[in-house]
Amino acid sequence: MRRDVRILLVGDEGVGKSTIVTSLIKEAFVAHVQHVVPEVTIPPEVTPENVTTYIVDTGAGPADRTHLESEVRKAHVICVVYAIDNPLSFDRIPTYWLPYFRQLGVNVPVILVGNKIDLRGGEVTNEALEDEIVPIMNEFKEVETCVECSARIPVNVSEVFYFAHKAVLHPTAPLYDSRDHVLKPACVAALTRIFKLCDANKDGVLDATELNEFQRKCFDAPLQQQELEGIKEMVQQHADGGVREIIRPDGSTEIGLTEAGFLYLHTIFIQRGRLETTWTVLRKFGYAEDLRLTSAFLCPKFDVPGDCSVELTPLGYQFLTDIFETFDKDRDGALCPAELEELFSTSPGNPWAAQRFPDTTVSDDAGAVTLQGWLAQWSMTTLLDHKTTLAYLAYLGYPDEPRTGALQVTRPRRVDRRRGKVTRNVFLAYVCGAAGSGKTSLLRAFVGKPFSTAYEPTSRLLSVVNSVAIGGSEKYLVLQEFGASHEAETLRNSKKTDTADVIVFVHDSSDTNSFSYISNLRQQYSLDHIPTQFVATKSDLDLALQRHEVQPDVYCRRLGLSVPVSVSVKTGQTADVFHAICGVAMNPHSAIPGGADRNAQAARLRTYMALTAGLAGLSAALVMVFRRRETGGFVAWAAGWSGWLLGRRD
Missing domain, CATH: 1.10.238.10 (EF-hand)
Incomplete structure (x- = not known):
């Protein structure tokens, strides 16, 4: 809901716009007022909706034209004031003022305000007033309502601004078609969704418990039993199919509210001017003025x-x-x-x-x-x-x-890897390998899908997930395959590789060229910081000698890793490969290429080199200072500090 409301008063000269504003502020009639009253700001704590209100007065003379047009464009709601004793001022509303707003491209709510009812001669019935206003409302849908007041007595002055507030904060236009007297489709869709969410047991009916929970969520108070029965009775009398009998588990029955009855209730609220009720419900369920769920x-x-x-x-x-x-x-x-x-x-x-x-x-x-x-x-x-x-x-x-x-x-992955203890329950593994090596079949086997003999190259990202029972607990393992066209793009992106808990290198044990693809990948991209598992697929076929300087088992031993796990998806022999992958994710130290100690030593060496470079730079700075200031006290101070930095203890 918006934080402020800008109310603009327009109308012909002499209809009492400025007098209405001063009557509201002074709470009394002021006989002589300025031609145009300065803008009035009402703080939020004064208004029921807790919003800041700006009331802007305008003139209708030629000299006021520029100011009028500027304010019309900034207004949230426009009050068109006419004088009861001046019929021409009323006639000009549909012939001049409302077309003028449309000409400017302004589409905001409009309130018609009939001022000076104290000067009207005789009684005027609501029916007579409706006969005058309804044709205008039918032609100009932006007109929300009409309020008659008197700034002199004063009567209904505060109501003018109350309805102006309502028109902005609880607008009719998004909810209700005033011409056809029905809820608009977007409103029906939103209320239908709310009904479904409140129908906890999904039986198509809101029982007393569900209605009370709905009332508590939206209005912070349950319905009294008498109110509840009154609502049901009204809906039952006026809405076909609005209620339905429910049989409770104990065999007793009660009357519940159907979706049709729920929509009928909100139609009645709107028709009776209680739009704030429907808007409160919509906003509690996250809807904005356009009846879309807000991004927040x-x-x-x-x-x-x-x-x-x-x-x-x-x-x-x-x-x-x-x-x-x-x-x-x-x-x-x-x-x-x-x-x-x-x-x-x-x-x-x-x-x-x-x-x-x-x-x-x-x-x-x-x-x-x-x-x-x-x-x-x-x-x-x-x-x-x-x-x-x-x-x-x-x-x-x-x-x-x-x-x-x-x-x-x-917890961050680097902390888990440093401590050697993983606290997470969901792991991500990248599955890489040459085309045709069996990556997709491996992923399908993980989620229990049947083996397919038809080969279809992976052209887009494929992700699968399943639970793995390991170490007395259940973990979730996500396997991702990128396809040949996206694999290189992923592996060269350090932000993406840093999100992987394991990298699984798959090669076809029956294809002599399959393993060299993996070796080339590892040489091309920096992946040694990622826990690694090697997998040899198609073990049901004859083992081929890989065209590589060393065979896969020797290659893995040189990296300090376990030898490739041999599997055959076709025959269902997966050898607990998924437990092995999950185990690597849970114990990353055991599967770092080159060994965790070697990586730690490399990290310590990098730290040592950085520290040595820093100390060298600091020592050079001290020597320069010494040369510039050869005072005894300073020399002693510099010598003492340089000795501490260089580790000398005298």
């Missing part, structure tokens, strides 16, 4: 330092488990396409639709994603793109605030 709601502030990753917390996993079980209508332990479609009906759609899902995770024989696969997929999404997880927690109705409590930031 979808992506709250969540800082992730470099070299850290993001994982779901137990609260996040519990919410995702609960929502899986809620939408698993047939209780078969998996979500079929229809159940997934219903689950994502409160969001823009399946976030993995373009990622070959559910082939990216564990599914049953029919292709329905299991709970294990569901949680694994979200673990991968959170690791690779935590903003998507945050947004979908909002779309799916995560109940607790702050929503960032569903995520946690891990």
